[in-house]
Amino acid sequence: MEASFARDMWKVVEPLHAVTYFAEECRKANGDVGLKGFWMGYFGSRGAPLGAVxxxxxxxxxxxxxxxxxxRAVPDAWRFASPESILRARSDAAARxxxxxxxxxxxxxxxxxPLLQEVVMAADASGRPLFAANQDLPLPEDPVEALWQATTSLREHRGDGHVALLAAEGLSGLEANVLVSAIGVVPPERFYESRGWSPEDWAEATEELTRRGLVAQGEATAEGRGLKARIEQRTDELAAxxxxxxxxxxxLYESLIPASKAAATEMPFPNPIGFPRPA
Structure with missing residues (x-):
């Protein structure tokens, strides 16, 4: 399968999965099960397949x-709600x-x-902890819950591969955020809000990327853009x-396009995921 197909699939899979982060029903479900506040809900619900880690x-x-x-959220999350109860709540809420x-x-x-689940079960989980944890979950009997779980597994498969490539290039999580912002994908303020970094943290990471020749005067250099493009290309190749x-x-791809566009109405734009507004 060509890398471009994996990129296309990401664009239809991501909005179907991402309702779990942005929709009111999902935020409320996290609270109802016992998780306190948005960030405990986020880390607890996304991390629940891993267990009480x-x-x-x-x-x-x-x-x-x-x-x-x-x-601030983990491991306290597991004192308020078990991973098993969180898993049930997140799947039900996403389907709603x-x-x-x-x-x-x-x-x-x-x-x-069923087709997406075939892909999930065919994927190699080696070196992909979040994907492996989701791959091991039983597929819900409810078809809409099953659709959400399959898209979630594939999203984490792609994400694990992407993280491995970023780390292999010697980029920290903060530096990866700075590079994405310097390219113009996500404004820095979004990362301050969503990832918890301070302007001082940001400035320090920018200085390091500048030293490496990836950023100049707050904008990505040709070398920085080239590095990011290579990482994205390899991410697509592995995900394909x-x-x-x-x-x-x-x-399968074409059948998911209308559903994905409808689900994307729950997402803000721009967003910290770096997902583009559907055409």
Whole structure:
């Protein structure tokens, strides 16, 4: 499968998954199960497939967050709610959002979820901890929940591969954020708000990237843009491999486009994910 197909699939998979971060039903579900505040809800619900892990594990696998932001939420999250109860709540809430926002989601889910799950089970989990944890979860019987879980697994598969490539290039989570912002994908203020870094942290990382020749006067250099492009290309190449299991991947992709556009109405633009507004 070509890398460009994996990029296209990311653009339809991400909004279906990302309702879990932005939709009111999902935020409320995290609170109802016992998690306190948005960030404990975020780290607890996304991290629940891993079990009651340490703050260090969340920090390493999620990448890009200030350690203090993580440690204010974890491991306390597991005192308020078990990973098992969080998993049930997050899946149910995401399905309710998709049913509210996406016309015809039942039919889409019945057809697409089994195919996406084929891709999930064909993917190699080696070196991909968040993906491996999601891959191990039983697929929900409800077709819309199953669709959400399959998109979540594939999203984490891609994300784990991306993090590995960033780390291999010697970029910290903060430096990766600075480079993305210097290219113009996400404003710095979004990262201050969402990832917990201070302007002083940002300035220090910018200085380091400047020393490496990746940034100049706050903007990415040709070398910095080239590095980011190579990382994105390799991310796509790695993410494309499991789709080879499908006999008709193009039809699956096309079937998800309307649902994805509808689900994207729950996302803010610009967003810290760096996801572009659907055309």
């Amino acid at each position: 340490s703050a260090g594990t969340i920090q390493a696998t999620f990448f890009g967050f200030h350690p203090a932001r993580v440690r 959002v998709l049913r509210r926002t996406v016309p015809g989601i039942e039919d889409v889910a019945v057809k697409a979820a 491999v499991p789709y080879n299991v499908l006999s008709d991947p193009k039809t």
